[in-house]
Amino acid sequence: MxxxxxxxxxxxxxxxxxxxxxxxxxxxxxxxxxxxxxxxxxxxRICVVGKKETIYPLVEELKTMQKNLVDLSHQIEKDEGVINLEELTNLEEQYKAMLSAIIKMLGAAEYLWNPNKKSPKQ
Structure with a gap:
């Protein structure tokens, strides 16, 4: 169509x-x-600006992911079978994408805690 x-x-x-x-x-x-x-x-390349407004949403996203994974773990332990294969695959894709983005962002900000890495501005 x-x-x-x-x-x-x-x-x-x-x-x-x-x-x-x-x-x-x-x-x-x-x-x-x-x-x-x-x-x-x-x-x-991702430019990371180290400020509260940048980090806070990542922390909130990780908290949500943790809660969802704990809930899923409890469902699996109790053999409740609440989540189907399609939902699980969708969740896996979302988490892979989010974790990949967070890893890239942390890699770009590594100069903040690793003295051997140079700031992107240098």
Whole structure:
């Protein structure tokens, strides 16, 4: 059916200068816009600003993940079978993505606690 997409759309606004820079990067990359954006979002370097507003959402996400895993563990121990295979697979994909993002972010911020790592500004 035309106009119906099975996958969600991500959109954002940019300035004219940012748009020109993005378009230039896409052109020299040789990729389609879609592939460029996906690869950039997944594989580009992350700049971590060490402040409460950045860290707090990660802590909250980890708390939620911990609670969900504890609940799931209790269900498995009691053999309640509340979660089905599709839900478990979906949960696994979500957690892999979140953990991967957190690991990347922590890697980018390693200069904060590792004296051998240089700040990205240096």
């Amino acid at each position: 035309p106009g119906v997409h099975k996958k969600p759309t991500i959109s954002f606004r940019v300035s004219d200068i940012e748009r020109a820079q993005i378009d230039a990067n896409i052109k020299v990359s040789g990729m389609t816009k879609q592939n460029y954006f996906v690869k950039s979002c997944i594989y580009n």
